[in-house]
Amino acid sequence: MHTAFLRRTLWVLPAASLSCPAIAQGDGASPTRYHVNSRTATYEVLESPSEGGGKCLYRDQTQLLCPGTAFIAFEKHYRTKDYDLILISMGETGSGTRWWDWKVIVDDGKQATVKPFADECLECDIQVENLDFRSNKAVFTYRQKKQEVIVSFHAGKLTERKKSLNSREPLDQETCNGLFGNYEECTATRQNAANCTMARANAGHFFLMRTEDRYAGISYKGLQLLCKNACSTGKAMKRETFLKKVCRR
Incomplete structure (x- = not known):
């Protein structure tokens, strides 16, 4: 895929503090960690209206998700022909907390659904291995519990498979x-x-x-x-x- 083509299809949000998952800097738009725009909607992370506190996720001022966790953060934003895919992390903060849950917002321009992605992932390092803009396909990978997890997106649906890691694989x-x-x-x-x-x-x-x-x-x-x-x-x-x-x- 050409570099110019990648630049118009992939956004990675700015780096965050060490108390939450870290994010890499990328080309394109640079929204804040708590605010991102898809093609047709605005997403925000705001304080929960309940007495229990925590954070909630809103799409155009309508509540989409409210897990009651200490933080929700936008991590990575990918775009295909018909979809915006926005990876979010959530969990508790503090120096002794490094396990977070990850979900993906699948936005087709008319509505959005939040789908599970990675649960209790230790300092998750999620990579996009393949992004096919025209075919609405994307393949993500990350490592967890000595397995490689491959998450495939195609036309609104996610599938997951796991592969055991090779015990002879050289360390990076x-x-x-x-x-x-x-x-x-x-x-x-x-x-x-x-x-x-x-x-x-x-x-x-x-x-x-x-x-x-x-x-x-x-x-x-x-x-x-x-x-x-x-x-x-x-x-x-x-x-x-x-x-x-x-x-x-």
Whole structure:
């Protein structure tokens, strides 16, 4: 698909704060995280009118969804010939909360329906693998619980299938570098067993959880055992060995 064609069919909303799912910057219109326009309607996230609080989603000032969660946010906006597809996330905020529910608004220009997309997804990284503007088709993928989830859209309908991940799949370079950096620090904590962990601070904890979630054959417990080994001996694997044994590269 040509670059110019993609630019007029795909919008990705601006990046958000760390307390909610992060979003990438893209070409085209840049609506705010709580306001987006489809071809025929305006969507907004507003405070719930009920005493319980939380957020609600409105389409042209008519309530479309009100789950009572601490946030609802527009994440990504795709357009095909006859449809606007708007991905939204929702859930609670806070540094210890990284599992959010995702849904997709399917707007055909006359009406909109909100369809389930990903439930309790850990720092979900949803990608569009194929977008066919003229045929009203789109294919999305994300990883969850050591599976690849493929969600296909065609003419108003969603279908989902799951595929087990390959336990020999190499870890991506960024994840591998992050793990090795944390692992190297294990030898420095030899005198303090309480600090012998690859999950230092909250960010490190969720980094290991995310790696375990997105790759087969990787476990949080296994990574921690590697660290404790290095702590007790004061010796760490060389980078080349770590890449082969842990990162499968």
